[in-house]
Amino acid sequence: MFDALSERLDRLSTSLRSRGRLSDADLDEALSDVRSALLEADVELGVVRAFVEAVRERLSGEALAQSLTPGQQVIKAVHEQLIEVLGATPLKITYASKPPTVVLLAGLQGAGKTTAAAKLAAWFKQQGRQPYLIAADLQRPAAVEQLRVLARQVGVDVYSEPSSPLDVARKGLAEATRLGRDVVIIDTAGRLAIDEALMDEVRAIADITSPDYTFLVIDAVTGQDAVHTAQRFHEALELSGLIVTKLDYDARGGAVLSARGVVGRPVVFASTGEKIADFDLFYPERMASRILGMGDVLSLIEQAERTMDADVVAESAGRMMSGTFTLDDFLAQLAQVRKMGSLGGIMKLMPGVTKEMRTAASNVDEGELNRVEAIVRSMTPKERRDPHVIDGSRRTRIAKGSATSVSAVNQLLKQFNEMKKMMRQMGNGPTPSMPGGLGRMAGLAARGASRSEQLPAGFEALGAGMASATTTPRGGAGKNKKKKGGRVTPPKQR
Amino acid sequence: MIVLYVALAIVVVLAVGTIVWRRRRRRVAPSLVAPTRAAMPDLLVSETAPIPSIADEFTLHDRLASSRGVFDRVRSISGTGELSADQLELVEEVLLRSDVGVTTTSTVLEELRAKGAPDGVVTALRGILRDSFTAERSTTTRADAGRVPVWLFVGVNGVGKTTTIGKLAKRHHDEGRAVMLAAGDTFRAAAADQLEQWATRTGSDIVRANEGADPGSVVHDAIGRASARGLDLVLADTAGRRANSTNLLDELSKVRRVADKAPGQVVETLLVLDATTGQNALSQAREFLAASGVTGIVLTKLDGTARGGIVVAIERDLAIPVKFVGVGEGVDDLIVFEPDAFVDSLLGA
Structure with missing residues (x-):
């Protein structure tokens, strides 16, 4: 989300790495880079200034850690400040002692309130609640239909009537109580923060429904205006928090920092895609780490979930662990990798991969991948199963078939062998030659695999190793896994 | 070394895939994309209030x-x-x-x-x-002989594409053109209903299909009917899509190709941009330009406190002219872009 920012800070750390200690001039230069990065990420100017000053303070304070290079110190200070601004822990939703718990959504036109309302209802349902939706957006044509269609998809009832937003809210709430629903979500019309009449209206809705939570729904790609909007809605409604939508759009998402920095209310939920399931509690620490390019395995998982054919992957993973990975598997996995996006993009989300490798991976172009694919496709099924049968004349044939050269075929076969060796090693334990996180992950995976009887369990452990290979604490999938998966506990370090 | 990187990526993917595989077995997530074949629910709420217009006193x-x-x-x-x-x-x-x-x-x-x-x-x-705003910014409704001119509307979610089409339908209707609306947003729930209400309001024809239908075929159908009836202009809606997804942009390119086939001819592809958007608007413009050959920008929601200064960067870097400006919710609240007034407003003059 903040790729642009993390890239800049990355560059910053390189330029500062070699210097002994942080001079005033270095500090100014570093902070000016931080400032530009934040501005490019659409963080509001006032928030940027405050942020930069706070980082400066952290750095000029007494105890600079001896063990860190100047670059690392800047990064550390920025990271700590990011977490402070974003809020250290996610807000815990509590439920009203006398149900229903009322949730009011407000925001500008097109921020995604209606979709967020349906996604929120689905989220509450997943928490074991019985949500009820109230469609109080009578302004935009067909907004009520939109909510009804979405609500049907998530299996939640909607209250609406062609009267006034106030009446809808009041009667809807009464209906929810009558039906014994314990969470009520009110979707309101989009409105400009400077439109007094409409702001009065939403305030009136809040007055008669006395919501337990009032959320401002805000678009992640909002520019400098995010602050005005958040401020005015906060003045009118006393927000309990923010719901950030469209967080999948862009590398930046500075609106999150701006709004949060100004109204001082936490970002509670984040929406990261078009599907109902692309919605969850917002994890500040996860975001802060990601801003600084520390990798984000969870996002990788989410990305994979959207694109890949899990069954195909699971099958090959089994053969990988047992060392019988074939060129057919290689081909199938290559297709999965390409579906997920660029190699560089995947590497970026991977913790512990060095910057050199990231750069190299992002320089691999599509053409090269096409050539690799063409070579494998020019082999017969037998050759793909057992590359040892490929002799001189077969190599010539493959080279011709794939419009490459014999040396390219040779190179591929050689590297494939090395890759197999690497994978087999991963089945035996961690290898020091592998990049940090990946090596650790592989090691964990291997130990997990040796303990499990059935094949799929091997992958489960592989997954668990993945999840624990990051440095950040996580909620989401990691937590779910422990709760529901039962047997998948991260293997202990030996 | 390329195979090594592929190998690393594959290892990552295998691990991730395993997690995904396990998660899938556990729960089947409800999905927005599931096309609903069932008939749409009756309109529960029609227009509740006349839409106010501030265009008269607006500057x-x-x-x-x-x-x-x-x-x-x-x-x-x-x-x-x-x-x-x-x-x-x-x-x-x-x-x-x-x-x-x-x-x-x-x-x-x-x-x-x-x-x-x-x-x-x-x-x-x-x-x-x-001086940033030097591009030619007139619009055309003229196509080659025997072809129906098409205006295609593209953009990310929630910028106001459907509303903009409604307002432009009114404008063209007032200028004496017979307009056909094509409900090419077959993805968002009730998008076609929203457009249909605009069609009724502005006296335009509309072609729509069920949710989940192929947007290209809806647009094609609308063009066919407009051509048969001798209508003057087709305004084609498309689903909002993020600008960093190759698949979604490819789909858009396809819709544009379909719309540009005889008897249709795409004479304007308008990118709808939300004035509250920050630097991402530049990436949106770049990607949509590449995917659909954008000929102009409609800058919406300029009636708020946002100033929309990103269009300065867009005009400078990509030379895509801003053609219209949305300034309110009323049907007449869409005005032709004027560089002088815009620059003054940027400077708070």
Whole structure:
């Protein structure tokens, strides 16, 4: 989300790495880079200034850690400040002692309130609640239909009537109580923060429904205006928090920092895609780490979930662990990798991969991948199963078939062998030659695999190793896994 | 070394895939994409109130000058010739706060420093900004003989594509054209209903299909019918899509190709941009330009406090002209873009 920012800070750390200690001039230069990065990420100017000053303070304070290079110190200070601004822990939703718990959504036109309302209802349902939706957006044509269609998809009832937003809210709430629903979500019309009449209206809705939570729904790609909007809605409604939508759009998402920095209310939920399931509690620490390019395995998982054919992957993973990975598997996995996006993009989300490798991976172009694919496709099924049968004349044939050269075929076969060796090693334990996180992950995976009887369990452990290979604490999938998966506990370090 | 990187990626993917595989077995997530074949629910709420129009008393100037402060200070900069560091900083702040962006702002500052301000800072700055808007910005409703002109509307989610089409349908209707609307947003729930209400309101025809239908076929159908009935213009809606997804952009390219086949002819592809959007708008413009050959921009929601300064960067870098500006929810609240008024409003003049 903040790729642009993390890239800049990355560059910053390189330029500062070699210097002994942080001079005033270095500090100014570093902070000016931080400032530009934040501005490019659409963080509001006032928030940027405050942020930069706070980082400066952290750095000029007494105890600079001896063990860190100047670059690392800047990064550390920025990271700590990011977490402070974003809020250290996610807000815990509590439920009203006398149900229903009322949730009011407000925001500008097109921020995604209606979709967020349906996604929120689905989220509450997943928490074991019985949500009820109230469609109080009578302004935009067909907004009520939109909510009804979405609500049907998530299996939640909607209250609406062609009267006034106030009446809808009041009667809807009464209906929810009558039906014994314990969470009520009110979707309101989009409105400009400077439109007094409409702001009065939403305030009136809040007055008669006395919501337990009032959320401002805000678009992640909002520019400098995010602050005005958040401020005015906060003045009118006393927000309990923010719901950030469209967080999948862009590398930046500075609106999150701006709004949060100004109204001082936490970002509670984040929406990261078009599907109902692309919605969850917002994890500040996860975001802060990601801003600084520390990798984000969870996002990788989410990305994979959207694109890949899990069954195909699971099958090959089994053969990988047992060392019988074939060129057919290689081909199938290559297709999965390409579906997920660029190699560089995947590497970026991977913790512990060095910057050199990231750069190299992002320089691999599509053409090269096409050539690799063409070579494998020019082999017969037998050759793909057992590359040892490929002799001189077969190599010539493959080279011709794939419009490459014999040396390219040779190179591929050689590297494939090395890759197999690497994978087999991963089945035996961690290898020091592998990049940090990946090596650790592989090691964990291997130990997990040796303990499990059935094949799929091997992958489960592989997954668990993945999840624990990051440095950040996580909620989401990691937590779910422990709760529901039962047997998948991260293997202990030996 | 390429195979090594592929190998690393594969290892990652295998591990991730395993997690996904396990998660899938556990729960089947409900999905927005599931096309609903069932008939749409009856309209429960039709129009509840007449839509107010503020276009009559509207001037861009009034609306945009609403938040002053630093903008006042820029105007108060006096003196000519060499610019002081303080003055430049003030100008920088104005531009940054208007979402012009870091890169374009520093270019503008360079130019300002180079040119100096013989007639005052505001005049100099206005001149430089005004020079960003040099592209031709007229629109056309004319197609080759025997072809139906099509205006295609593209953009990310929630920027106001459907509303813009409604307003433009009214405008064309008032100018005496018979308009056909194509409900090409078959993805978002009830998008076609929303467009249909606009069709009724503006006296236009509409072609729509069930949710989940192929958008290309809806547009094709609309063009066919418009051609058979001898209508003057087709306004084609498309689903909002993020600009960083190759698949979604490919789908859009396909819709455009379909719309451009005889008897249709795409004469305008309008990118709808939300004025509250920050630097992402530049990526949106770049990606949609590449995918669908955007010919102009409609800048919506300029009636709020956002200034939409990112279009300065877009016009400078990509030379896509802003053609219309959305300034309210009323059916007439869409006006032709005027560079002078816009620049004045950026400077809070």
